[in-house]
Amino acid sequence: MLFGLNGNDRKVQMLDAANREVVEAMQSADPVLVDVRSAKSVLPELKSPLVLHAGPPLPFEKMTGPAQGALIGVALYEKWASTPEQARAMLERGEIALDSCHHHNAVGPMAGATSGSMPVLVVQDASSGRTAYAILNEGIGAVLRFGAYNDEVQDRLTWFEEEFGPTLSAALRHAGGVPLKPIMSKALLMGDEMHQRNAAASLMFFQALMPHLVATATGDRLLRAVNFLGQTDQFFLNLAMAAGKIIGDAGQAVNGGSIVTAMCRNGVEFGLRVSGLGNSWWTGPVNRPQGMYFAGYGPEDGNPDIGDSAILETIGLGGMALPAAPAVIGFVGSGSFEDAQEIFQRERGIVVGTQPSFQIPTLDGQAALLGIDVRLVVSSGVLPLINTGIAHRVAGIGQIGAGTVSPPLVAFEQAAKALAGTLAP
Amino acid sequence: MLFGLNGNDRKVQMLDAANREVVEAMQSADPVLVDVRSAKSVLPELKSPLVLHAGPPLPFEKMTGPAQGALIGVALYEKWASTPEQARAMLERGEIALDSCHHHNAVGPMAGATSGSMPVLVVQDASSGRTAYAILNEGIGAVLRFGAYNDEVQDRLTWFEEEFGPTLSAALRHAGGVPLKPIMSKALLMGDEMHQRNAAASLMFFQALMPHLVATATGDRLLRAVNFLGQTDQFFLNLAMAAGKIIGDAGQAVNGGSIVTAMCRNGVEFGLRVSGLGNSWWTGPVNRPQGMYFAGYGPEDGNPDIGDSAILETIGLGGMALPAAPAVIGFVGSGSFEDAQEIFQRERGIVVGTQPSFQIPTLDGQAALLGIDVRLVVSSGVLPLINTGIAHRVAGIGQIGAGTVSPPLVAFEQAAKALAGTLAP
Structure with a gap:
């Protein structure tokens, strides 16, 4: 499944080293x-x-x-x-x-x-x-x-x-x-x-x-x-989105590693960039957000996932920092505060670092997550959780709800495969 | 210990009814x-x-x-x-x-x-x-x-x-x-x-x-x-303190029951008022706050507890709502977020109601506590927890720390005793 991207050989060690550099660059962006x-x-x-x-x-x-x-x-x-x-x-x-x-x-x-x-x-x-x-x-x-x-x-x-x-x-x-x-x-x-x-x-x-x-x-x-x-x-x-772009691009500039530096959606496709894969987009069909609808609307009215705002999850905020925002948890239909803590613990498994500048007070000041590694997503099957507004599918009606959405795994798989290709002898 | 203020006789039932009225009045204040x-x-x-x-x-x-x-x-x-x-x-x-x-x-x-x-x-x-x-x-x-x-x-x-x-x-x-x-x-x-x-x-x-x-x-x-x-x-x-005074006085105006409608300290004595005991103060010696000191200061520098700000705990905020403010928990030296949740559960035992307008998001929207009953304090020995700044004991040096403090139990005991006197045949 991991296309030879795990293990302990020299190429993988270099990838790990590049990832540390990417995380440091993302931490240092200001x-x-x-x-x-x-x-x-x-x-x-x-x-x-x-x-x-x-x-x-x-x-x-x-x-x-x-x-x-x-x-x-x-x-x-x-x-x-x-x-x-x-x-x-x-x-x-x-x-x-x-x-x-x-x-x-x-x-x-x-x-x-x-x-x-x-x-x-x-x-x-x-x-x-x-x-x-x-x-x-x-x-x-x-x-x-x-x-x-x-x-x-x-x-x-x-x-x-x-x-x-x-x-x-x-x-x-x-x-x-x-x-x-x-x-x-x-x-x-x-x-x-x-x-x-x-x-x-x-x-x-x-x-x-x-x-x-x-x-x-x-x-x-x-x-x-x-x-x-x-x-x-x-x-x-x-x-915050522009700040996220700055932080993601700081990681991208390292030009190495397997860290996700951008995630975005156009209503049809989800796309991500990886620090070691230049400006290519790795895409897959977007999902529909699951969540709570304003009175009078339901899932049949919702547009598929859209917007560049998933740059926030890329830098460990939004759905990746759900316990920081207890008032959001119910609004996006993610259950109880305890559920949000469990989501955070699960998402911890797909990142290689943290952002010490961003602390989550309800977790006794634990740092926010940073550095989504496509390898960890693919090997665990755990996807980043994205908080999102839900748009009506008809132009101009506006927001009809809020929820969470997962990106398509295939985008991460394709990126991992391409990365394996770049490392192949 | 409860001076005949518990049990199920008619006088106690009337006290309970008055307390419900006090809580409603405190809820309705605007x-x-x-x-x-x-x-x-x-x-x-x-x-x-x-x-x-x-x-x-x-x-x-x-x-x-x-x-x-x-x-x-x-x-x-x-x-x-x-x-x-x-x-x-x-x-x-x-x-x-x-x-x-x-x-x-x-x-x-x-x-x-x-x-x-x-x-x-x-x-x-x-x-x-x-x-x-x-x-x-x-x-x-x-x-x-x-x-x-x-x-x-x-x-x-x-x-x-x-x-x-x-x-x-x-x-x-x-x-x-x-x-x-x-x-x-x-x-x-x-x-x-x-x-x-x-x-x-x-x-x-x-x-x-x-x-x-x-x-x-x-x-x-x-x-x-x-x-x-x-x-x-x-x-x-x-x-917030003036709002607390409005809310406390709304309870006081009921002129019945065993609910604390004001708590305050003058640096020497703590005083409280009870809804069924008119404008009398029930007092005891103040304690010294326990907490965290700014660099260069320690407990020997601290002034005993002072200020009217405990009107906030009177209405269920401050130390009575600690889980709402995760960033405060460490600042006042109250341990972890989990400790704060335990404190809240303990304080729940000394109130007879809640304030539905004030919800605590980290407790999945549970309402803040309202209506400290002197009987429950005396019978349980659980005291309201008051968050407080710590003043230097010398005039003009200013704040040297922050912590928590408990009022003296004797003030609640004296109030309960006086209340028993008013109910005596």
């Missing part, structure tokens, strides 16, 4: 939110009609409802099309190019649609200088990431672009950047696992930014920013 | 922070040289260092004296009157010193209209509540009076008040037990107030308020 910039100013390729999306690459016609809706919404927002029908036709004819967020140092939740005029969070690794980008969290209700593109969505995107993004930028530059790891450490002590729940982290970011916001904005502009930040309790999700 | 006002404007008796202090009444000469220091600081702040020596002499001669905060619907942490010019939180019970008051939290370092009275302390008190209090008042009136129970409920999901730790509650209050603060203040005045609130992670402690 993501700092330095600015909010127009996407096309930091990713010049977005000056053309190109839209980034969550998960491994996927053509428009294969995408699920929310992903297609989000892309139609972007075409309208960017004024490439003036009606949804025109937008759809352009996307079907390939007149709007598509690519994975991950191919442009970016990550996006749910559909993840990212285009040039949108302001993006600019997160820099103080250790390496590497940069990651993520769009701003839109809050709940009618939002682009669930495929909605009505006036409310368009108005919010325009406000992001014209006022809120520049307001955040001025405050962040006044602050000299906001280090994210200290906020994430403290949030784990306050019931966040930073995927399903970012209530504490969002409050701490709000608090950290506020003196700089009041120093750089006034009047209604300030009030609108304060209200939006105060009401958006998943605002930090996108910051 | 504390709302409506304003911040000058103490003398809401408590006209404070127009004279009168200072309120924590705990049951105690003359100046019997007080411990921090309490004496705080009173000297107040005499300087109110300009009744111009030197510390003069202040001490006036206090020793009784030229400045003293009384318990609790006798004036107020509560204060540590020394609890409250005088007419200080702004106080005005918390109103939306159910009954009853009001409770508490001074503003000063943050850490040199602070009046630990007996410091240097320029830094005086300058902060002056800023509270002249700028910060009125700024908060305007924002609160703009908000139409801030209900405290929803914040407290959410904070329990975020690692606060609201005595030793109010990190989440303080952030949520900050967030709730901020839109109203930016709508009513500008420039440096706004910036100073934002900075102080943002940096004072125990700011909510005093709000």
Whole structure:
């Protein structure tokens, strides 16, 4: 089963050594939110009609409802099309190019649609200088990431672009950047696992930014920013995702070993990257989340798993740190607090290290897990547990529940097999 | 041992019925922070040289260092004296009157010193209209509540009076008040037990107030308020204490039963009130907190237990809700998370009810404990566990540690005995 990747020969020892290096690199990454910039100013390729999306690459016609809706919404927002029908036709004819967020140092939740005029969070690794980008969290209700593109969505995107993004930028530059790891450490002590729940982290970011916001904005502009930040309790999700991208990429840069450095889903395929396998995606069909549905909805309404947010489980948060967030356990239908502790003990078996900066208080300060080893996943059959929102399969209806989902084992098996190939004499 | 307070006769049944009423009243209380006002404007008796202090009444000469220091600081702040020596002499001669905060619907942490010019939180019970008051939290370092009275302390008190209090008042009136129970409920999901730790509650209050603060203040005045609130992670402690006073007084108003409705300490004596025993204090000598000391300090430096903050344990928070705050458990030296769960199970034995609004997520949402019955304390010998900061015994040095402390059993025994007397034929 392990394609010769276990045992004690020299090649396996080198793999183990590389893995230690990967874990150290992931531990040392130091993501700092330095600015909010127009996407096309930091990713010049977005000056053309190109839209980034969550998960491994996927053509428009294969995408699920929310992903297609989000892309139609972007075409309208960017004024490439003036009606949804025109937008759809352009996307079907390939007149709007598509690519994975991950191919442009970016990550996006749910559909993840990212285009040039949108302001993006600019997160820099103080250790390496590497940069990651993520769009701003839109809050709940009618939002682009669930495929909605009505006036409310368009108005919010325009406000992001014209006022809120520049307001955040001025405050962040006044602050000299906001280090994210200290906020994430403290949030784990306050019931966040930073995927399903970012209530504490969002409050701490709000608090950290506020003196700089009041120093750089006034009047209604300030009030609108304060209200939006105060009401958006998943605002930090996108910051945590960009931090996760920084941490994953720090491991990827080692260019060796068998550690998972990214996990993402496009609604059809799950994809992962491995530290010793370059930028290839190892994929398999996504599963459907299991969990709790809001009143009036059921499993038949749910979209298959989608979004880049599994970058959080990649770095040991979200479902990999479930005991840190007791309030999430019931919400995602994972049973009791004791069940969550058992899940954590099980997941411990597929990682080769821990993240000492991230402690789980309900486990007496045990460190969060770090470094999912594809070999350990394949040999044990234990899969990372991913916390996730459940999108309605029809574009624009939005979130209809929350739950957990497992990635397909085949993606890990293929990666392990490829890794064995690279080590073959 | 129980002075005839157990068993099944009619008087005991009436006591049990009264206790149910007390618990219901405490459950129904709905504390709302409506304003911040000058103490003398809401408590006209404070127009004279009168200072309120924590705990049951105690003359100046019997007080411990921090309490004496705080009173000297107040005499300087109110300009009744111009030197510390003069202040001490006036206090020793009784030229400045003293009384318990609790006798004036107020509560204060540590020394609890409250005088007419200080702004106080005005918390109103939306159910009954009853009001409770508490001074503003000063943050850490040199602070009046630990007996410091240097320029830094005086300058902060002056800023509270002249700028910060009125700024908060305007924002609160703009908000139409801030209900405290929803914040407290959410904070329990975020690692606060609201005595030793109010990190989440303080952030949520900050967030709730901020839109109203930016709508009513500008420039440096706004910036100073934002900075102080943002940096004072125990700011909510005093709000929680006033909420606790509202909840305790709701039980007290039933005027029957054997439920503890207030617990407080003045550094020498612990005192408690019982729902069926009017406003009498049942007292005993305070214990010394056991816990962890900051580097360079030890038990010989610690002041005996002091402050009105045990009102939080009275309503089932603080040490009575330890599993809600895993990060606090180690800080107060209470062992592991499992130990905290055992403490909770033990304390369950001395209460007659629960507070459904306050759920403890790490116990799968079990409700917090409510309604400490003096009979159950006396018959079991199990005492409420109180989380507390440890003050240096010398005025003004400040906090030197944190720990837990038990009240003296004799206070509960005397109350039970008195209660038996009221029921005697």
